[in-house]
Amino acid sequence: MNSNLENLELESKAQKLLEEREAESRLRIYSGKFDKLVKFLLCAWAVFQLYYSTIGVISAVNLRALHCMFLLCFTFILFPAYKRESRKKKFINFIDLALIILTCFVFSYLILNYTRIAQNGGRLNNFELILAALGLILAFEAARRASGNLALLALIFLAYNFLGFYLPGRLGHNGFTLKRVLSSQFWGTQGILGTGVGVSATYIFLFVVFGSFLKHSGFSKFINDFALTLVGRTPGGPAKVSVIASALMGMINGSAIANVATTGTFTIPLMKQTGYKAEFAGAVEAAASTGGQFCPPVMGAVGFVMAEFLNISYTSVMLAAIVPAFLYYLGLLFAVHFEAKRLGLSGLSRENIPSALKVIKEQGHLILPLIILIALMFAGYTPLYAAVFAIFATVISSWLRKDTRMDLNKIITAMIEGAQGAIAVGVCCVIIGVIIGTVTLTSLGLNMGYVILSLVKNNNIYLAGFLVMIMSVILGMGVPGVAAYVIVQAVAVPVLIKVGVPAISAHMFCLIYACLSNITPPVAMSAYVASGIANSNQTLTGLLSVRLGLIGFIIPFFFLNNNILLLGANSELAASLWAAFTASVGTCALVAGLEGWLIKKCSWLERIILILIAPLMLHAGVMTDIIGSTLLILILILQAYKNKKYHAF
Numbered sequence: 199m200n201s202n203l204e205n206l207e208l209e210s211k212a213q214k215l216l217e218e219r220e221a222e223s224r225l226r227i228y229s230g231k232f233d234k235l236v237k238f239l240l241c242a243w244a245v246f247q248l249y250y251s252t253i254g255v256i257s258a259v260n261l262r263a264l265h266c267m268f269l270l271c272f273t274f275i276l277f278p279a280y281k282r283e284s285r286k287k288k289f290i291n292f293i294d295l296a297l298i299i300l301t302c303f304v305f306s307y308l309i310l311n312y313t314r315i316a317q318n319g320g321r322l323n324n325f326e327l328i329l330a331a332l333g334l335i336l337a338f339e340a341a342r343r344a345s346g347n348l349a350l351l352a353l354i355f356l357a358y359n360f361l362g363f364y365l366p367g368r369l370g371h372n373g374f375t376l377k378r379v380l381s382s383q384f385w386g387t388q389g390i391l392g393t394g395v396g397v398s399a400t401y402i403f404l405f406v407v408f409g410s411f412l413k414h415s416g417f418s419k420f421i422n423d424f425a426l427t428l429v430g431r432t433p434g435g436p437a438k439v440s441v442i443a444s445a446l447m448g449m450i451n452g453s454a455i456a457n458v459a460t461t462g463t464f465t466i467p468l469m470k471q472t473g474y475k476a477e478f479a480g481a482v483e484a485a486a487s488t489g490g491q492f493c494p495p496v497m498g499a500v501g502f503v504m505a506e507f508l509n510i511s512y513t514s515v516m517l518a519a520i521v522p523a524f525l526y527y528l529g530l531l532f533a534v535h536f537e538a539k540r541l542g543l544s545g546l547s548r549e550n551i552p553s554a555l556k557v558i559k560e561q562g563h564l565i566l567p568l569i570i571l572i573a574l575m576f577a578g579y580t581p582l583y584a585a586v587f588a589i590f591a592t593v594i595s596s597w598l599r600k601d602t603r604m605d606l607n608k609i610i611t612a613m614i615e616g617a618q619g620a621i622a623v624g625v626c627c628v629i630i631g632v633i634i635g636t637v638t639l640t641s642l643g644l645n646m647g648y649v650i651l652s653l654v655k656n657n658n659i660y661l662a663g664f665l666v667m668i669m670s671v672i673l674g675m676g677v678p679g680v681a682a683y684v685i686v687q688a689v690a691v692p693v694l695i696k697v698g699v700p701a702i703s704a705h706m707f708c709l710i711y712a713c714l715s716n717i718t719p720p721v722a723m724s725a726y727v728a729s730g731i732a733n734s735n736q737t738l739t740g741l742l743s744v745r746l747g748l749i750g751f752i753i754p755f756f757f758l759n760n761n762i763l764l765l766g767a768n769s770e771l772a773a774s775l776w777a778a779f780t781a782s783v784g785t786c787a788l789v790a791g792l793e794g795w796l797i798k799k800c801s802w803l804e805r806i807i808l809i810l811i812a813p814l815m816l817h818a819g820v821m822t823d824i825i826g827s828t829l830l831i832l833i834l835i836l837q838a839y840k841n842k843k844y845h846a847f
Contacts, residue, residue, distance in 0.1 A: 224285065225276045225618065232289050236275060240617040241610060243268050244407060247617075251400045252586050260309050262391045265399035267305035269624040270340045271298045276621065277343035297336065304333045308385070315385060322381055330384035334632070337390050341629035344622045348677050351685075352629045355636040356383075368645045368652075382639050389635035393506060394627035394684050401502035402623055402680060404585040407616030409450040409496075411592040412567065414612040416602045420561035421446045422464065426546070427554035434538025435545030436472045437479070440465035441486045441530045448490015449498055453678060454716040454724040457487035462731045470732065473543040474534075480732035481742035484717050484724040486530055488743075489750065491679035491713040492706075493523040495572045500680045500713075502581055504705050507687060512581045517766035518702055521778045522710060522753050529749035529785045536793035564602060567592040626681035637688045647693040657697045659759050666690040667711050667754075674715030675723075682712035694758070703761045707754040714750055717743035745792060749785050752816070756781070762818045777818040780826075784815025787830055797837040804833055 228236055247265070250256050256264075274294040278285065290298075307329055315322065322330070334356075341349035356379075363373030383389035412418075421443050429438035443465065448457040462483040469479035491498040494516040501519065505512040537543075567588045574584035596604040604612070637643045650669075654662045669690055674682030686708045694704035716724040722740035729739040744751070753763070761767040762777045790796040791808030800808065807829055814826030 224278055224281070226278060227286050229286070229288055237610075237614050240272070240614045243272070244613045244617045247399065247403045248407075248586060248589075251404055251582050258396060259312055259387065259391060261399050262395050263305050263309045263312070265403075265624065266337075266390065266395055266628055267301055269398075269621060269628060270301045270305075270336055272617075272621050273340040273344055273625055274298050274301070276618065277340075279343065297339065300332065301336050304329050304336065308333070312385075320381060320385065322377070322385065326385070327377060327380050330380040333384045333390070334380070337625075337628050337632070340625050344625040345629070345677070345681070347675075348626055348629055348681060351673075351677075352632040355633045355642075358642065359636055359640060362640055362642075368648045369642075371640050371645075374639065379639070383632060383635045386635070388631075388638045390628050390631035392631040392634050394503075394630040394634060394681075395624070397503045397506055397680075398620070398624040398627035400582055401506075401585075402499045402627070403620045404582060404589075405450075405496060405499040405502070406620040406623065407613065408567075408571075408585050408589050408592070410616030410619060411589050411604075411609075411612045412450060412564075414608050414615075415564055415567075415592050415596040415604055416561065417564045417592075418443075418447055418460075420557070420564045422461075423552050423557045423561065424554075426551055427557055429545075430551045431545040431548065432535070433545055434472065434474070434534045434543055436465060436468035437474060437482050437534035437538070438531055440469060440483050441527060441534065444483060444486035445490050445493050445527050448487045449493040449496045450490075453498070454484075454488040454491060454713070455727055457490060458483055458724050458727045458731070461487065462728055466728065466732045472538075472546070473541055474537070476732040476734035477729075477738045477742050478537060480728035480734045480739040481725065481746050482530070482534055483731075484722070484728040484739065484743045485747040486527070487728075488713060488716040488724050488747065489523065489526045489530070491716075492519055492710055493527070494519045495568070495575070498679050500683050500709060503680060503684060504687075504709060505581075507691075508701060508705060510702070513575055514702070514766050516575070518706055518761075518764040520765050521763045521774075521781070522706065522750075522757075524778070525753055525781055525785050526747065526750045528782055529789050530746055532786050532789040533746050533793060536790060536795040540793060540795045540799065560599065560601065563595050563598045566595040623678055623680055626678055627684070630681055630684050633685055634688050643689050643692050646689050647696055650693050651696060654697065659694075659697050659699060660755060662693060662697045663699075663707065663755055663758050666693055666708065667751075670708050670711035671715045671718050674712035675718065675721040677712075677715075679713050679716075682715060683709045686712045699758050700761050700767065702764060702767050703757050706764060707758065710750060710754050714747060717747055719744070748792065749788060752788070752812070753781075756813075756816045756818070760818055773818075780815045780818075780823050783830065784812045784826065787815060787826075788812035796833065798841045800837070804837070807833060 250261055274297045275290055279294070311326075315326070338349055338353065341352065359374050359379045362369070362371040364370070422439065425439040425442040426435075429435050429442065432438060440461065444457055444461050447461055448454060466479045466483050469482065470476055474482075491500055494501070497516070497519060501515045502512055505515045508515070570591045571584050571588040574587060575581060593604050593609060596602045650662060650665050653665065670686045673685050673689070677685065687705060690708050691701075691704045694707060695701060699707070716722065717740065719737065719740040722743065725740040725743045726736055729736040732739065757763040762770070762774050763781060765771070765774050787808045790800065791805045791812070794800050794805055796804070796808070811826045811829050814822040
């Protein structure tokens with residue numbers, strides 16, 4: 199009874215922390231007939247998106263405009279205008295109703311007149327310019343509610359269109375008229391109707407809905423139970439469960455913060471009970487949840503955005519992400535294992551571990567949709583087709599057992615929650631259009647590139663990468679993974695390509711650092727939520743998160759000028775697999791040096807050597823592999839000898 203009460207209190211605390219950091223968790227709660235109307239409209243929107251993203255025929259601009267209209271309308275219905283607004287309501291207020299009517303009018307006019315204006319060479323009358331201004335104002339208001347930080351950043355970029363005239367040097371420009379800015383930002387396809395909202399209207403929406411269906415089929419419970427059977431009894435078992443479960447759930451829901459708030463309420467108390475310190479437990483959950491955004495096969499839907507920018511198949515992006523994601527989570531697993539050995543911790547007792555055969559027998563069928571999704575994409579089908587098929591497969595597979603069967607109520611609930619979950623990310627994609635539109639119109643990306651290149655002597659790839667890393671982390675702070683990557687790639691990718699980095703390596707470099715901004719102080723939003731659940735010191739939890747995820751900060755530099763670690767990007771598969779193996783050894787050495795434990799406690803000299811071994815093994819070279827392997831073998835022999843001598847006494 200007390201245990202259940204503690205769990206409820208912890209879940210309530212996690213929800214409050216989530217509400218502080220994510221507007222999506224503060225949605226209004228309606229009652230009565232209006233609540234039923236809102237749910238009906240959300241279901242209708244989901245059906246509309248599923249139909250026109252697959253078999254329906256509609257122009258790209260019209261789909262994007264309709265998607266924008268739905269996103270903005272639902273934001274004004276569901277998102278409070280300010281944080282302290284009462285969430286419980288019977289009906290929408292007058293101001294929000296007026297905003298919805300205005301939104302419908304502005305975007306309906308755009309849909310009905312876009313073709314005519316395009317055929318006239320983009321000539322706009324004063325009324326159409328006023329509508330463009332209203333459209334931008336509505337987009338900013340929606341973004342303010344759904345993602346305050348991003349709206350502020352977009353406003354700075356918008357102001358740059360007018361104020362850049364006053365800036366000296368390469369960052370300045372000749373200035374643009376109000377008409378030119380409004381035309382490009384609203385009526386063009388580089389502004390709010392750009393690639394960002396195009397991806398939101400297709401890939402992101404479908405995969406958010408897919409994640410919602412997986413959740414309601416019981417997939418998350420299966421992941422937790424299965425992870426317990428795999429590693430629950432090993433030293434530090436609960437922490438390893440956290441790593442595995444958070445990786446799998448994080449790649450599906452695409453939100454590191456939400457993932458911490460859900461899986462963290464189960465894993466963090468379990469880690470603390472096992473003997474881990476509160477700060478370490480919170481850091482493990484934060485780091486594990488963050489990596490899910492670049493973990494195949496789903497990659498939190500951000501991989502589809504990358505495929506769109508690179509104009510390559512998603513399968514190529516997914517293959518390229520395998521080794522970096524594997525090394526990141528391998529480092530986390532080694533970290534929790536070595537920490538457990540250092541503290542003398544054991545795993546969970548047998549009675550607390552579910553039977554592996556029982557878990558597979560009762561819940562194993564729930565993984566079928568994920569297998570079908572991957573198989574279809576590897577077979578050459580589009581991600582959109584695969585996602586829709588996987589959604590139907592989720593429902594059908596849940597019917598294989600009575601305990602997991604999704605009835606009509608669960609299906610409708612999954613549709614509603616999926617549509618709700620797509621709103622915040624979708625609005626971020628809309629307002630990102632302002633940033634991308636500004637970068638395109640003002641050539642800010644090129645100018646920023648010239649500034650960075652002026653600091654880089656002789657096209658030094660690593661110095662350019664270091665500057666881009668800092669830029670990526672700063673621009674990604676406090677922004678959802680997809681949004682962070684879209685912003686970063688617009689400014690940073692051209693810089694890396696200019697100094698000779700292959701395109702896919704440049705995009706993957708920016709993606710990883712944009713995602714890792716979730717655990718990078720001073721913002722470290724994932725670490726903040728995890729710290730609240732663990733009742734730990736926030737600063738220390740954030741710093742520990744960086745230490746645990748340090749391999750993620752290092753790996754991208756090793757595929758900057760040699761993409762051998764990115765499967766599929768290099769034609770030599772055998773060489774890539776060998777490089778992945780040696781990099782795994784280097785990851786183990788790095789973590790052992792940081793944790794101070796290998797076979798037994800390491801001396802300071804051993805720790806320094808282990809840390810030096812890491813870059814030798816991560817670098818794809820025969821000589822560095824030989825030197826690194828020799829040093830590691832010597833340390834292993836020395837540790838084994840000392841361990842044997844210790845036990846002899």
